[in-house]
Amino acid sequence: MNEVLLEQFIIYGTVFALCAITLFFYTRKKKKNYTKTKEKVKLAKIEGLFEPVSLHPFIDLKSCIGSGACITACPEKDILGIVDGVATVINTSNCIGHGACFHACPVEAISLRIGSETRGVDLPHVSEDYETNIKGMYIAGELGGMGLIKNSVEQGQMAVKSMLKSKKPSKEGVLDLVIIGAGPAGISASLAAKENNMTSITLEQDSLGGTVYTFPRSKIVMTAPMNLPLYGKVKLFDTNKDELLQIWKKVIAEHQLDVREHSKVDKIVPIENEVFKIVTNTGEEFLCNQVLLSIGRRGTPRKLGVTGEESQKVAYRLLEPELIKDKKVIVVGGGDSAIESAMLLVDANEVILSYRKDKFSRLKPKNRDKIQEAESNNIIKVIYNSNLVSIKDKSVLMTIDGGEPEEFENDLVYIFAGGELPTSFLESAGVKITKRFGHIMKSHK
Template sequence: MTMGNLFYLFTIAITVLIPLTYLIRYRQKEREARNRLNKSLKSGMGEPVSLHPVIDPYRCISIGGCVKACPEGEILGIINGRAQLLSPSKCIGHGACLTACPVDAITLVFGTERRGVEIPHVKETFETNVPGLYIAGELGGMGLIRNAVTQGREAVENIARSIQRHDPSVYDLVIVGAGPAGLAATLQAQKEKLRYLTLEQEDIGGAILSYPRQKLVMTQPMEIPLYGKYKHREIRKEELLSLWHEIIRKTGVGIQTREKLVNVERPNGYFQVTTSKGEYMAQRVLLAIGRRGTPRKLGVPGETSSKVAYKLIEPEQYRGNTVLVVGGGDSAVEAALALAEQSGTRVFLSYRKNVFSRIKEKNQQRISRAIQAGQVKVLFESHVKEIRRENVLIEQKSQSFILPNDYVFIFIGGEMPTKFLRKLGIDIEVKFGQK
């Protein structure tokens, strides 16, 4: 065989092998994606719980940019040549897929056709249907620290353009809440040289304060007013709070803590903001109070006992005790894991469903290891019927039993402050797969 023939055969082989290898790998990935989707549907994980993408099959060109862009891992995949949500319940609304799509085939929506989500009516400027009253952050349905920071900053940029200074005794802006959205709004207000006041009913950090010690907080690179670019993707609770305090110290922004919002009225053209400590007049009000509101209760006998709590801050305090955690989301799983790390602590986790359907992949892996190691005993398809002084009455698959117990932690979500928002005149919309 001549060199020319060898070169010819080599060229043919390369021409065939490269596309064939790509096709085999493509088909393998598609099978994996289909298996992941089927697993999600069979285990009841087919419903998104937050803001999530809807892909237009007629626009999608299946290059996979959205799949690679998702920071949560294999949430999206390619099936039948089109991008598809494989693990809907684990999507937490990063929105990176939307940015990565070059053909605008992705829309971010709230709720689904079957499950509605209550969202306050908010314009693109973050102003509600009540003129001058704004909402930013998780309260508006947009989770994640980066999103909250961005919304807090952009809301104040819009507010600054609408302010007309007249009465020096009236604040340009009152910001309610000092979590990520409220802090970013405060920094932007100082940057805009507004006469502002920030109120927080607890302490700086908002809901972050209720996270367990050393909780790993997922975030994305973000632009913080008066600070600059924050580039990390993961940060511990304590590090995040330390960052906020450092920014506050360096910028000199003012925040009044331990002051709870009571009411907002508009008697004479200006907002009258009533708190637990006084009254303030303002041209604009920005609510950055989150969605958790009041912790949701089980509604069972004994729940008012001092042994029951709705947040876990220092798990080491419960070393050597028998503890029951109720819930099946990330907060419940992370609390159970934090308690299980304490020497001599016996941890039980009660969840009403038969599988964890809403937790992050990392938490799924961690809780699986803890279960296998005997560190956490999970009671699937169970309900707490009564909380007693030395034990808890549990019902599991129609069978009741008594579980010895010292402490109970309940993580079943929070009641959104819908009643309070409606009292302020804010319209609440129920979104069924809509923007």
């Protein structure tokens, strides 16, 4: 009997010891991870990456159970972490608005928001059905706050689906729909309209692809599969701009979509019988029952306002970096677009990066590491606290640390100073614009 008890004691004691050891190492590992995450949050605050600038996850700490599903689902690194058993945001500025964290959370403790308590974002009034305060006028994609390609594609389709619920009878000379913007949301909406036998036309002020077209050629623009009407699932990962544009061109040709490039809309005028008149910069006019605004938030590129900026050697986007060789290039800006463009040019050109501040902030980790390495290896010259004051045919004048202008030999200038929101265009069409603080964005489980 004593032997049986002793044997049981040894077995239970061994199991208890193993459990205790496992728990010890598990707890120690969790504590170590918590400490690492706290350090990352501290660093993110120092580098200006903690404060969100666009769409980002907001965590309800009362509901969060610390499952870590959101961290596993996030396609970016170090956006989310676990501290003291609950999720926390880290490098919030690097969030691309994928929404995977929202979908992965088992207790719906995450919502997607735009703007914070201290940083407001101008957003148009849009209902749950993507309709603005103007009946018959809809918004989808980046303008409404959802900039990720996959999300924009989904919104373009859902906006058309909402229109079908209140579709007006077709009239001679009046289109069912005019889509403004041929980016991901616009192309998706064009296909959805065709699929549902709606007469439509798509007007793009620049080139096919909208904002996507302005990305450098090798920039990755899509990291998840998506569904396109009349096409099916697009199973592409780490896709660059050219690959995505080839898909756009293919579906446009196959389904004979009426997409007109370099056709900028100047006015949207509501007329009688709830019909809209669309007026372009070329003087063309279109009548339609419904309008979908799928334009980007950047609007018009912001200019420096310096002498010579109208020169043909000045550009606000880098389209074909591989064709630029043996040039003296100045890239102006300190954001991700400026860094990425400069790094695409350094192999075949002499590049100077001019930035008005004394250090970079809000950069994606990969871009920050690349520019620091390139600078330390003298691959690129970075001039901080600098401002262009004049652009000449063969040179530019630049002030450094507020001193007297200095002259630099130069062939090309690329300016990445952000864009001016199309607020006046929207307001002239009657769309209400409001600065939102911590606004919850519509998302679908």
